[in-house]
Amino acid sequence: MDISATAFLFLTFLSLCLYLLLFTSPKKPKSNQGFKHFPIVGTLPLFLLNRHRFLDWSTEVLSNCQTNTAVFRRPGKVHGVITANPLVVEHILKTQFENYPKGKRFISLLEDFLGRGIFNSDGEIWKVQRKTASYEFNTKSLRNFVMENVTVEIQTRLLPILGKASETERILDLQDVLERFAFDNVCKLAFNFDPCCLGGDGTSGADFMRAFEDAATLSSGRFMYALPGLYKVKKFLNMGSERTLKKSIARVHKFAEDIIRSRMEEKKTTHVKNNQDLLSRFMGTQENNSPEFLRDIIISFILAGRDTTSSALTWFFWILSSRPNITQKILKELETIRSRTGKKLGAEYSFEELRDMHYLQAALSETLRLYPPVPVDTKACRNEDVLPDGTLVGRDWFVTYHTYAMGRMERIWGENCGEFLPERWVENGVCRAESPFRFPVFHAGPRMCLGKDMAYIQMKSIAAAVIERFEVGMAEKEKSPKYLLSLTLRMENGCPVVLKKRDPSLAI
Ligand code: HEM
Numbered sequence: 001m002d003i004s005a006t007a008f009l010f011l012t013f014l015s016l017c018l019y020l021l022l023f024t025s026p027k028k029p030k031s032n033q034g035f036k037h038f039p040i041v042g043t044l045p046l047f048l049l050n051r052h053r054f055l056d057w058s059t060e061v062l063s064n065c066q067t068n069t070a071v072f073r074r075p076g077k078v079h080g081v082i083t084a085n086p087l088v089v090e091h092i093l094k095t096q097f098e099n100y101p102k103g104k105r106f107i108s109l110l111e112d113f114l115g116r117g118i119f120n121s122d123g124e125i126w127k128v129q130r131k132t133a134s135y136e137f138n139t140k141s142l143r144n145f146v147m148e149n150v151t152v153e154i155q156t157r158l159l160p161i162l163g164k165a166s167e168t169e170r171i172l173d174l175q176d177v178l179e180r181f182a183f184d185n186v187c188k189l190a191f192n193f194d195p196c197c198l199g200g201d202g203t204s205g206a207d208f209m210r211a212f213e214d215a216a217t218l219s220s221g222r223f224m225y226a227l228p229g230l231y232k233v234k235k236f237l238n239m240g241s242e243r244t245l246k247k248s249i250a251r252v253h254k255f256a257e258d259i260i261r262s263r264m265e266e267k268k269t270t271h272v273k274n275n276q277d278l279l280s281r282f283m284g285t286q287e288n289n290s291p292e293f294l295r296d297i298i299i300s301f302i303l304a305g306r307d308t309t310s311s312a313l314t315w316f317f318w319i320l321s322s323r324p325n326i327t328q329k330i331l332k333e334l335e336t337i338r339s340r341t342g343k344k345l346g347a348e349y350s351f352e353e354l355r356d357m358h359y360l361q362a363a364l365s366e367t368l369r370l371y372p373p374v375p376v377d378t379k380a381c382r383n384e385d386v387l388p389d390g391t392l393v394g395r396d397w398f399v400t401y402h403t404y405a406m407g408r409m410e411r412i413w414g415e416n417c418g419e420f421l422p423e424r425w426v427e428n429g430v431c432r433a434e435s436p437f438r439f440p441v442f443h444a445g446p447r448m449c450l451g452k453d454m455a456y457i458q459m460k461s462i463a464a465a466v467i468e469r470f471e472v473g474m475a476e477k478e479k480s481p482k483y484l485l486s487l488t489l490r491m492e493n494g495c496p497v498v499l500k501k502r503d504p505s506l507a508i
Contacts (some may be wrong), residue, residue, distance in 0.1 A: 005012035008376070018097065020165065034482050039112075042376060051224065051226075051252055052487065053371075054202060054213075054224075055404045055405075055483065055485065058082060058405060060083045060400060060406040062409075063405070063409060063410070064085070064302050065087075066086040067085055067385065067390070067391070068409060069082070069083040069088055070082050070083075071104070071391065080381075080398030080399055081088070081192075081393055081397060082401075083389075083391075084402045084405040084409050085388075085389055086406070086412065086437040087437075087440075088388055088401070089440050090388075090437040090444070090445075091387055092387075092399050092401065093379075093401070093436075093437070093443065093444040093445035093447070094259035094437075094442065094446070095163075097446055097447075099381065100382070100383070101122035101123070101382060101385055102122050102378075102380065103122075103379065103381075103396075104378065105138075105377055105378075105380060107120050107121070107122070109231075111331035112245070113216070113219045113252070113294070114299055114303065115296030115299070115411065117299055117300025117301070118130060119300035119304055119507065129300075130446075132417070132449070133281070133301070133450060134187070134450060135281065136281060142351075142453060142454055143456065145188075145454065146360060146461065147351065149243060150185060150188070150457070150462075153300070153498055154184060155348065155463060157184075158177070158180070158181055158462065158466075159466075159508050161177060162469070162470060163469075164179075165503075166499040166500055166501050171363065171475045171497070171498060172497055172498075173494040174317055174494075174495040175491050176494055178310035178314055179213075180198035181198050181310065181462070181467050182306050182307065182308075182309050182310040183195060183197045183198075183212075183302075184197050184205075186301065186302050186304075187205075187302060189277060189278060189301070189305065190277060190301045190302050191263070191279040192276060192277040193209055193259055194340045195209060199322045202471065207251070208252065208256075211255070211303065212306070213249040214244060214245070216303060218244060218245040218248065219245065219484075219487070220270075221500075231499045255387065256274060256298055256299060257291055257292075258372060261291055263279060263280075263283065267283060278297070279281070279294065279297075282297055295390055302309075304399070305451055305454075305455075305487040307373065308451075309455050309459050311371070311373040311460050311490055312368055313459055313462060314495045315489075316363070316364060316459075316463065317466075317492075317497070318481060319420055319473055320342050326363060326420075328466055334357070334361060334468055337353050337356055345503075349461065354460045354464070358426060360423075360463060360464060361431040361460065362422035362423070362426050362494070363422040364424060364459050365422075365431065365434070366421060366424070367420075368439075369407040369413070370408070372403040373488045373489055373491055374441070374487075374489075375403055375404035375485070375489050376400050377401055377403065379398070380396060380397070380398055380399070381394065382394055391396065399426070400414065403440050403441055406440065407439075407441075468502070469501060470500060470501060471502060472499060473499075474495075474497060474498075475497055481493070
C-alpha cells in the first residue's frame with residue numbers, strides 16, 4: 001500500500017470518527033407538522049443497502065407515502081425532501097422559483113467541471129445566459145440546425161454505419177453510436193466544431209468526448225458519497241476518482257479553451273460576424289466575456305444536449321425491440337406522410353413532416369415517461385417553507401423532484417402506469433401536451449429545458465430514418481438492461497443490437 005492510500009484510509013477513518021462525534025439530529029424546522037405524515041427514510045444503512053438501485057428503491061418509498069413526498073436524511077447534515085407530487089413540483093419549480101435555486105451544494109459539487117455555466121448557476125449569471133441562448137432555440141434556428149446538421153449526420157454517418165453492421169451481421173453498441181451522434185451534433189451547435197466522433201478515426205474529437213464522459217460521470221459520482229465531504233479529502237490528496245476527474249476536466253477545458261481563443265483571434269482579424277453557433281452569440285452580445293466564462297457556457301450546453309437524446313433513444317429502441325405492433329404503427333404513420341407528399345423511401349423528411357409525426361412523438365414521450373434521461377433533479381431551499389402537501393422544509397435542505405418515480409405513479413398515470421402505451425398521449429390524432437408538473441422530464445417553470453423542441457425533432461429524425469430501414473433486435477434478448485446513474489440515465493453495459501435491413505434491395 002503506498003503512502004497516499006494509507007493517508008486516505010487514515011483520513012477516512014478520522015472523518016468517520018468526527019462524524020460519529022459531531023453528528024447530531026438535524027436542525028428541525030420550528031414546527032414538525034410536516035413530519036407526522038411521512039416516514040423518515042434514508043437512514044445511512046437503508047441508503048447504503050439501496051444505493052445501487054436508488055431509483056427503484058426511492059420510487060417504492062414514494063409510492064408508499066401518503067402524499068408521495070418523503071423526508072430524507074443522510075449523514076453530514078444533508079437533509080431534504082424527495083417528492084413525486086405534481087403540486088409540490090409546481091411549487092418549487094414555478095410558484096416559489098426564487099426560494100428554490102440550484103443552491104450552494106449542487107453548484108460546488110459540479111463547479112470544477114461546469115464553472116458558472118447555465119447548468120450550474122443561479123440569479124443574474126443564469127439569467128443572462130438564458131436570455132442570450134434562447135435565440136438559438138427559436139423555430140428558424142431550429143429548422144436550420146436540423147436540416148443542416150442532423151440530416152447530414154444521419155445520411156453521411158449514422159445510416160452507413162448501421163448499413164455496414166447489418167451487412168456484416170456485426171453486433172453494434174447502439175448506445176455508443178447514439179452518444180457519438182449527439183456529441184457531434186451538440187458540438188456543432190455549441191461552437192461550430194465537428195469532433196467526428198461518429199465514423200471518425202478516433203482523433204482529438206474522440207479524446208475530447210471520452211474526457212467529457214469521464215468528467216460528467218465522476219462529477220455526478222460526488223453526489224452519491226455516503227459521507228458527503230469525502231470527495232474533498234480525496235481531491236485534496238489528489239487520489240482515486242478525484243485524480244482521474246482532475247485530469248479529465250483539464251483535458252476538456254484545454255480543448256474548449258483552444259477553440260475559443262482561436263475564435264477570438266479570428267474575430268479580431270476578420271471582423272466577420274458569425275452568429276450560427278452559441279459561442280458566436282455569446283461573443284457577439286457580451287464582448288467582455290473571458291475565455292474561461294465562455295468555456296463554462298459552452299461546456300454546460302454540451303452537457304445538456306449530449307447524453308439526453310441518446311439516453312432516450314437507447315431506451316426507445318430497446319422497448320420497441322419487443323413490441324412489433326408499435327413499430328408497425330410507427331411505420332404506418334411514416335408511410336402515410338410519404339404518400340401524402342409523394343416522397344420515396346430513402347428521401348429525407350422536411351422539418352414540417354417531422355412535426356407531423358404524432359404517433360412517433362407519442363411513443364417517444366412514453367419512453368421518456370418511463371425512462372427519463374434526467375431521472376432526479378435537485379434544488380435547495382433558501383428559506384424555511386411549507387410545501388403544498390404540508391411537508392415542512394428547513395433552510396438549506398435539498399428538495400429533489402423524482403421524475404422517474406412520477407412516471408410510475410398510479411396517482412398520476414392510472415392503474416396501467418406500468419404499461420408502455422403511446423395511445424395515452426394521442427387525442428384526435430395529435431400528440432397532446434402534458435402538464436410539465438405531472439411530467440417534469442424537461443423541467444418546468446422559468447428554467448424549463450431550452451432544447452425540448454430540438455430534442456424531439458432530433459429524436460424523430462433519427463428514429464424515423466432507422467425504423468424505416470432496419471429491424472433493430474437486441475443481441476441479448478433474454479437480458480433486461482441495468483441502468484447506470486450518471487448525470488443521465490444510461491444502460492450499464494451499453495445496448496448491443498443486431499440490425500437487419502427491412503428491404504435488402506434498398507441502397508444505404
Ligand atoms: C430528451 C432530451 C432532453 C431532456 C429530457 C432534457 C431535460 C432537461 C432538464 C430536466 C433540464 C433541467 C436541468 C436542471 O436545471 O437541473 C434541462 C435543462 C436544459 N436543457 Fe435540456 N433536455 C434534453 C435535451 C436538450 C437538448 C438537445 C439541449 C440543447 C443543447 C438542451 C438544453 C438545455 C439547457 C440549455 C438547459 C438549461 C436551462 C436553464 O437552466 O435555464 N436540452 N433539460
